[in-house]
Amino acid sequence: MKGAVFYCSKYGSTKQYADWIAGATGLPIFDVKNERTDPAMYDFLIIGSPIIYFKVLIRKWIRKHLVHFEDKPIVFFSVSGAPAGERLNGWIENSLPKRFVSRMYHVALRGRQIRKKLTFFDKVMLMIGSMFNKDPEARKQERKGFDFMDKEAIDPVVKRVHQFQSQAD
Numbered sequence: 001m002k003g004a005v006f007y008c009s010k011y012g013s014t015k016q017y018a019d020w021i022a023g024a025t026g027l028p029i030f031d032v033k034n035e036r037t038d039p040a041m042y043d044f045l046i047i048g049s050p051i052i053y054f055k056v057l058i059r060k061w062i063r064k065h066l067v068h069f070e071d072k073p074i075v076f077f078s079v080s081g082a083p084a085g086e087r088l089n090g091w092i093e094n095s096l097p098k099r100f101v102s103r104m105y106h107v108a109l110r111g112r113q114i115r116k117k118l119t120f121f122d123k124v125m126l127m128i129g130s131m132f133n134k135d136p137e138a139r140k141q142e143r144k145g146f147d148f149m150d151k152e153a154i155d156p157v158v159k160r161v162h163q164f165q166s167q168a169d
């Protein structure tokens with residue numbers, strides 16, 4: 001079976017994970033913001049997106065190509081500050097079509113936020129958000145940033161891809 005990695009990234013950490021996955025699997029890789037993409041050409045899809053302001057950043061691209069996802073295996077990897085859990089699942093369910101969510105295999109990866117690299121707007125918004133955040137750990141992350149990048153965390157994605165690749169065309 002033929003597959004590809006499609007992703008978008010605001011500050012580069014999702015791109016880094018997508019590059020690692022492509023490197024470990026040999027799959028072609030496409031940034032959906034910069035390139036013409038045709039997911040219809042592939043038998044299975046790996047789709048990666050950061051969570052930005054409680055939403056899946058790649059949601060519009062997913063809605064646009066929904067018809068091509070109907071009968072294909074999909075691995076969706078999210079990249080976020082929050083760990084895997086109910087909060088993250090809630091943001092994903094609110095961003096993406098129900099049927100897509102129910103069919104996809106989700107792998108939650110944790111990203112990176114370097115304060116000095118943020119736009120002025122994002123810095124201010126995250127500072128304001130932190131004032132209302134009741135979770136002390138999340139509040140600290142919003143104010144100071146974090147780096148949870150972990151190459152080994154892609155293993156469940158790579159394993160799935162190897163399963164797909166070992167299936168006959």
Ligand SMILES: Cc1cc2nc3c(=O)[nH]c(=O)nc-3n(C[C@H](O)[C@H](O)[C@H](O)COP(=O)(O)O)c2cc1C
Binds near residue numbers: 011015055126
């Ligand atoms: C403006 C902004 C908003 C964010 N909002 C959330 C959020 O709602 N929930 C969360 O878990 N992480 C949030 N994050 C953390 C990002 O998901 C994390 O930094 C991720 O690695 C960014 O991916 P990228 O480097 O590919 O853009 C936010 C980060 C930024 C800069």
